[in-house]
Amino acid sequence: MKPSSVLASLVLTVCAIACAQESTGGRVVVNATVHNGSITVKTYSGKEVIVEPGADVVKEDNVVTVRTHPGGTAHVAITVPADTSLNLKSHNGNIAVEGVHGEIDASSHNGQITLANVSGTVVANAFNGALKVAMDRIDPAKPMSFSTFNGPIDVTFPADLKANIKLKTNHGDVLSDFDIKITGSHPITEKNNTPDGKFRLRTDGTIYGEINGGGPEVSFQSFNGRIVIRKK
Secondary structure, three states: OOHHHHHHHHHHHHHHHHHHHHHHOOOEEEEEEEEEOOEEEEEEOOOOOEEOOOEEEEEEOOEEEEEEOOOOOOOEEEEEEOEEEEEEEEEEOOEEEEOOEEEEEEEEEEOOEEEEEEEEEEEEEEEEOOEEEEEEEEOOOOOEEEEEEEOOEEEEEOOOOOEEEEEEEEEOOEEEOOOOEEEEOOOEEEEEEEOOEEEEEEOOOOEEEEEOOOOOEEEEEEEEOOEEEEEO
């Protein structure tokens, strides 16, 4: 496709998405899936969702779905209004988001997830890769989750965070700027059926606690990697 044709296609896509957003009047939701490659999301003061060429873009009302072509490597760059919710998945590649306010769900099998200056709620999972998240504000009514299998978790929250904390790391330290009031561990009851007793109690190593009196659940879990909770 000639450069002029690519530009024309992009302009048509942007126009269609903008019209859909204005007609619904709701928050834009962007679903993006990349098999091999990275996803980068940044914000600007406009109302349109802008996706660079090289991806298939489908819009329905205020939902925008972005998928890359099978095979090869694609690095998708998306520009969105600040008030946007994201559902991002990359099998082999990093995910980076900056400045978004909304519900963010980010998952990468092999790659790092970096969320900078975001607000709202976050669910982030990386199998092989680090999580680094910095939140300006949080939704005080919704739970959040941060998990990795191989990699550290480093999350920064505003100082007024109120949360019930759930922490587990098999191989790594847990460090916090917040004073966490430990509320204990929740034992698991299993059937035993031996002469020593019918039931057995054990714990799975999960630590439970409260920050600033408690609130929605915020869970952290890493198998290989430390967990750091920072105060902004």
